[in-house]
Amino acid sequence: MKTKFIFVTGGVLSSLGKGLAAASLGALLQARGLSVTIQKLDPYINVDPGTMNPFQHGEVFVTDDGAETDLDLGHYERYLDVPMSHKNNTTSGAIYNRVIAKERHGDYLGGTVQVIPHITDEIKAKVLSLAEGDDAPDVAIIEIGGTVGDIEGLPFLEAIRQLRSDLGRDNCLNIHLTLVPYLKAAGEHKTKPTQHSVKELLSIGIQPDIILCRCEQQIPEEMKRKIALFCNVDQDAVFCSVDVENIYQVPLKFYEEGFDQKVAIMLRLPARNAHLDDWEKLVHDCATPTGKVSIAIVGKYVDLKEAYKSLHEALVHGGIANRVDVELKYVNSEEVTEKNVAENLKGCQGILVPGGFGYRGVEGKIEAIRYAREHNIPFFGICLGMQCAVIEFARNVAGMADANSEEFNPLSAHKVIYLMTEWFDFRTQAVEKRDAGSDKGGTLRLGAYPCKVQPKTKAFAAYQREMVQERHRHRYEFNNAYKDVLGEKGLVFSGTAPDESLVEIVELPNHPWFVGCQFHPEFKSRPMKAHPLFRDFIAAAKAFAKK
Numbered sequence: 298m299k300t301k302f303i304f305v306t307g308g309v310l311s312s313l314g315k316g317l318a319a320a321s322l323g324a325l326l327q328a329r330g331l332s333v334t335i336q337k338l339d340p341y342i343n344v345d346p347g348t349m350n351p352f353q354h355g356e357v358f359v360t361d362d363g364a365e366t367d368l369d370l371g372h373y374e375r376y377l378d379v380p381m382s383h384k385n386n387t388t389s390g391a392i393y394n395r396v397i398a399k400e401r402h403g404d405y406l407g408g409t410v411q412v413i414p415h416i417t418d419e420i421k422a423k424v425l426s427l428a429e430g431d432d433a434p435d436v437a438i439i440e441i442g443g444t445v446g447d448i449e450g451l452p453f454l455e456a457i458r459q460l461r462s463d464l465g466r467d468n469c470l471n472i473h474l475t476l477v478p479y480l481k482a483a484g485e486h487k488t489k490p491t492q493h494s495v496k497e498l499l500s501i502g503i504q505p506d507i508i509l510c511r512c513e514q515q516i517p518e519e520m521k522r523k524i525a526l527f528c529n530v531d532q533d534a535v536f537c538s539v540d541v542e543n544i545y546q547v548p549l550k551f552y553e554e555g556f557d558q559k560v561a562i563m564l565r566l567p568a569r570n571a572h573l574d575d576w577e578k579l580v581h582d583c584a585t586p587t588g589k590v591s592i593a594i595v596g597k598y599v600d601l602k603e604a605y606k607s608l609h610e611a612l613v614h615g616g617i618a619n620r621v622d623v624e625l626k627y628v629n630s631e632e633v634t635e636k637n638v639a640e641n642l643k644g645c646q647g648i649l650v651p652g653g654f655g656y657r658g659v660e661g662k663i664e665a666i667r668y669a670r671e672h673n674i675p676f677f678g679i680c681l682g683m684q685c686a687v688i689e690f691a692r693n694v695a696g697m698a699d700a701n702s703e704e705f706n707p708l709s710a711h712k713v714i715y716l717m718t719e720w721f722d723f724r725t726q727a728v729e730k731r732d733a734g735s736d737k738g739g740t741l742r743l744g745a746y747p748c749k750v751q752p753k754t755k756a757f758a759a760y761q762r763e764m765v766q767e768r769h770r771h772r773y774e775f776n777n778a779y780k781d782v783l784g785e786k787g788l789v790f791s792g793t794a795p796d797e798s799l800v801e802i803v804e805l806p807n808h809p810w811f812v813g814c815q816f817h818p819e820f821k822s823r824p825m826k827a828h829p830l831f832r833d834f835i836a837a838a839k840a841f842a843k844k
C-alpha cells in the first residue's frame with residue numbers, strides 16, 4: 298500500500314481548529330509534491346449531518362457525488378483544491394447502520410456482533426478505502442471529530458490505535474492538537490491541560506508523535522521542551538498553532554515552524570522542498586486590498602456564522618479576486634419589513650440571499666430582494682434566494698399577488714416554485730446510492746448536475762463556458778408553466794438543465810447585476826480561484842461602491 302496515514306485527534310476543548318490544521322498540513326504536503334486526501338470521522342449518531350439544524354452543527358457541505366457532509370470537508374476542498382466525496386466523511390451512525398444492515402443480512406454467521414471487532418473493523422475499512430485504486434493518494438489525513446475523552450469517540454480511537462499496529466510505524470503518524478492557554482495573571486503559558494489530554498490518549502493506547510499546541514501567542518522554546526518531556530515526544534515534535542487574522546495564513550505559519558518537515562521526516566515521505574508561492578501571493582493579496590465593499594447577507598441563521606461557512610469564504614474569495622476587503626453584514630430576515638428594509642440595508646453595495654428551508658424569514662428576504670431590484674443594488678440569490686427572487690418578480694413585476702413556493706403555501710394560485718413529482722424516482726435512486734438516507738433527505742436533489750449557460754447573459758460573462766457542473770441541495774424547482782409569462786415580463790433564464798427541463802439560473806438584464814441560481818456555487822469556490830459568480834458579484838458591488 299502506498300498511502301501513509303496521519304491521524305489528527307483533539308484534546309482539552311472543541312473548536313481548536315482541527316479541521317483547519319488538517320487542511321493546512323495537507324496543503325503543505327501537497328506543496329511538497331505529494332498527493333493528499335483528508336477524511337473526517339464524526340462520532341455523532343446521525344447517519345450524516347443532512348438532517349441536523351445548521352444552528353447547532355453549522356453548514357452541511359455537499360460534495361459532487363451528493364454526500365451531505367461535515368463543514369470541515371469545505372476546508373479540505375478549499376485548501377487542497379481536490380474534490381471530496383462520500384469517502385471523505387463518516388459518522389458513528391453510518392458505521393452502526395452498515396454493521397446492523399450486515400447483521401440483518403446474516404453476514405456475521407451466528408456471531409455476537411460487538412463494538413470490537415465489528416464496529417472498529419467497519420471504521421478501519423472506511424479509513425483504508427482511501428488507499429484503494431490507482432489514484433490512491435500518497436498521504437491520507439484522518440481527522441477524528443470531538444475531543445479525546447468523549448465516550449462516543451472511543452471506537453474511532455480504538456480503530457486508529459489498531460491501524461498503527463496493522464500498518465506499521467512508518468505508515469502511520471499520530472498528531473494531537475491541544476490548547477495551551479496563556480494565563481494573564483500568572484504571566485505564562487500553562488501546559489497542564491495538554492499533559493492531561495495526552496495522558497487520556499495514552500490510557501487508550503495511543504502515543505502521539507507530534508503535539509500541535511493551539512495558543513494565542515508563540516510558546517517559548519523551553520515550554521515546548523517541557524511539553525515534549527512530559528508527553529513523551531521528540532524535542533522537535535512540539536509545534537504552535539498561533540491565532541491568525543486570516544485563516545489562509547495557517548499553512549505558512551506551520552511551514553515557518555517546520556511542522557510539515559517533521560511530518561515528512563517521521564513518515565519517510567518522498568517530499569521535495571515546498572513550493573509556496575501561491576500561498577504567499579494569496580496572503581499578500583488578502584493583506585493589501587485596494588478598497589472595501591459591504592455585503593448584506595439576508596438570512597435566517599445569522600446568529601451562527603458557521604451555518605454559512607462556505608458562503609462566507611466564497612465572498613472572501615470574490616474579494617481577493619477583485620482586491621477588495623469584503624465586509625459582511627448579517628441581517629436577520631425575520632426582522633426585515635417593507636418599512637425598515639432601507640434602514641437595514643443602508644450602506645451595503647451588494648445583497649445576498651442564501652439557501653434555507655422553511656417559511657420563517659421568507660417575507661423579509663423577498664422585501665430585501667425587491668429593494669435590491671428597485672434600487673439597482675447588485676443581488677445574488679442562492680437556492681432559496683433564487684426561489685425568493687422568482688417569487689418577488691412574479692408578485693411585484695408580473696402582478697401575481699399571491700405567487701409563492703409550494704413549500705410555503707401549497708394553496709397559492711401561482712406556485713411559481715413547486716415540487717416536480719416526476720423527479721421523485723430519479724432522486725430516490727440517487728439517494729439509494731448513498732451510504733444511507735432518511736425519508737427527509739430522500740427527496741432532496743443532491744450533488745453535481747450539468748447546467749447549460751445561455752450566451753450573452755451575465756451568467757455566461759462570468760463562466761465564459763456553455764456547460765458547467767454545479768452542486769445542488771434542494772427539493773423544490775422553478776415551475777416551467779410560468780416560464781413564458783415571467784419571460785415576457787423580462788426575467789431571463791440564463792441557465793437550465795441541458796434538456797431545458799429545469800431552470801438553474803435566472804437574471805435581470807436591465808439591472809447592474811441581479812442573478813439567482815438554484816445550485817450552491819459557494820461549495821466550489823477556492824481562495825486562489827474564486828467562483829466566477831462570486832467574483833462577478835463582488836466586481837458589481839465594487840462598481841456600485843465607485844458610483
Ligand code: GLN
Nearest residue numbers: 652653680681771772773
Ligand atoms: N427550501 C428550498 C428547497 O427545498 C431551498 C433549499 C436550499 O436553499 N438549499 O428547494
